[in-house]
Amino acid sequence: MLLPSLTPDKEFDTEKAKILYYDFVKPVKATYYSKNYLRICTILEGKKQVSINELERVEYTKENFAILAPNSKVDLNIENKTKALVIEVDNNVVNQLIERIQFELGYEEIKKITNYFFLCNFTEEMLETYKRIVRTLNSQEKGKEFLLDLYIQEMLYEILKFRGAKEIINSVKNARINNILSYINESYHKNIKVADIAKIFGMEEYEFCRYFKTYTCKTPKEYIKELRLKKAKELLQYQSVTETCYEVGYENISYFIKEFKKAFQMTPKQYQKEAKNNKKDGMDPPT
Numbered sequence: 248m249l250l251p252s253l254t255p256d257k258e259f260d261t262e263k264a265k266i267l268y269y270d271f272v273k274p275v276k277a278t279y280y281s282k283n284y285l286r287i288c289t290i291l292e293g294k295k296q297v298s299i300n301e302l303e304r305v306e307y308t309k310e311n312f313a314i315l316a317p318n319s320k321v322d323l324n325i326e327n328k329t330k331a332l333v334i335e336v337d338n339n340v341v342n343q344l345i346e347r348i349q350f351e352l353g354y355e356e357i358k359k360i361t362n363y364f365f366l367c368n369f370t371e372e373m374l375e376t377y378k379r380i381v382r383t384l385n386s387q388e389k390g391k392e393f394l395l396d397l398y399i400q401e402m403l404y405e406i407l408k409f410r411g412a413k414e415i416i417n418s419v420k421n422a423r424i425n426n427i428l429s430y431i432n433e434s435y436h437k438n439i440k441v442a443d444i445a446k447i448f449g450m451e452e453y454e455f456c457r458y459f460k461t462y463t464c465k466t467p468k469e470y471i472k473e474l475r476l477k478k479a480k481e482l483l484q485y486q487s488v489t490e491t492c493y494e495v496g497y498e499n500i501s502y503f504i505k506e507f508k509k510a511f512q513m514t515p516k517q518y519q520k521e522a523k524n525n526k527k528d529g530m531d532p533p534t
Contacts, residue, residue: 253269253277253279253321253323255267255268255269255333256268256269256270259384259395260392261392261393261395261396261399262392262393262396263336263337263339263340263396263399263400264334264335264336264337264340264395264396264399265284265334265335266332266333266334266335266380266384266395267332267333267334267335268330268331268332269329269330269331269332269333270330271293271325271328271329271330271331272328274325274326274327275323275324275325276323276324276325277322277323278320278321278322278323279320279321279323280319280320280321281315281316281317281319281321282317282335284317284335284336284337284338285314285315285316285317285335285336285338285341286314286315286317286333286334286335286336287312287313287314287333287334287336287399287402287403287406288307288312288313288314288315288331288333289309289311289312289313289331289332289333289334289377290307290308290309290311290329290330290331290332291309291330291331291332291381292309292328292329292330293308293325293327293328293329293330293331294306294307294308294325294327294329295307295323295324295325295329295331296323296324296325296326297313297321297322297323297324297364298321298322299315299319299320299321299322299364300319300320301320301322302364304322304324305364305366307366310368310369311366311367311368311369312366312367312369312373312377312406313364313365313366313367314364314365314406315364316364317338319364332381332384334380334399334402336399336403338423338426339448339449339450340400340403341403342423344400344403344404344407345407365409367409370405372405373402373405373406376398376401376402376405377402379398380395380398380399380402383395383398423448424458424459424462424463426448427444427448427459428463430444430447430448431444431467431470431471431474432474435471435474435475435478435495435496436475436478436494436495436496437496438496438498439471439496441455441456441467441468444467455467471496472506473510475495475496475497476495476506476507476510476511478495479491479492479495479503479507479515480511480518482494482495483515483518483519483522484519484522484526488500488503488504488515488516488519491503491515492504492515503515
């Protein structure tokens with residue numbers, strides 16, 4: 248069975264994480280995809296067999312914890328009654344912790360690691376933190392969301408000390424920039440502002456611009472402009488300059504023509520004419 252994601256029996260949201268509870272009372276075989284968040288996967292009872300991104304199948308129990316990278320394909324096999332707890336951690340929290348920790352020092356009890364999956368035994372300290380998470384989750388205590396966030400960050404801090412966790416965390420970093428690019432690619436035609444995008448992804452504008460340029464070698468404004476003009480070239484082959492201008496997110500036709508000419512050394516009208524002539528001659532549109 249192929250599922251976009253596996254539906255939990257219960258879920259609980261905090262400010263910085265989502266806790267998912269699964270109660271498998273019957274054998275399960277399913278394939279699904281994890282979401283855009285780092286997942287800490289644990290077993291309360293029973294055991295799981297998983298294969299991540301079609302790699303070697305591994306098994307884990309309540310003695311272990313696993314880290315699953317964002318956007319991973321999971322082949323799941325559960326043969327007996329199993330209860331599992333999964334913690335999805337906000338990527339901003341992960342990145343903030345990364346900046347405060349050194350990866351050179353760490354524990355050695357690693358059982359299985361790939362670029363997508365990290366399986367390891369609990370240390371005594373981590374196990375105590377995990378038990379606090381479970382107790383607090385099951386309590387009726389007011390304000391438990393705040394306590395859960397503290398315990399989850401404490402547990403994640405300990406996890407990040409393990410050698411090998413860095414590979415998984417790098418996938419979170421990549422997931423973050425990929426999410427940003429996906430958002431821009433879907434929203435470039437709207438009146439989006441860099442400050443608003445930064446806010447959506449939990450950063451100050453100056454921090455966001457520096458982060459974005461590190462990965463793309465372009466400023467957000469440069470990236471958006473290139474994206475709009477590239478799309479404009481496609482649209483100009485079958486619709487008017489005015490329609491294209493507004494459809495790709497420009498509000499002023501004169502400014503659009505100026506930007507287009509600066510980028511491609513011809514006006515939109517000239518581009519349309521050349522594209523039309525090339526089509527007649529069986530050639531590709533001008534680049």
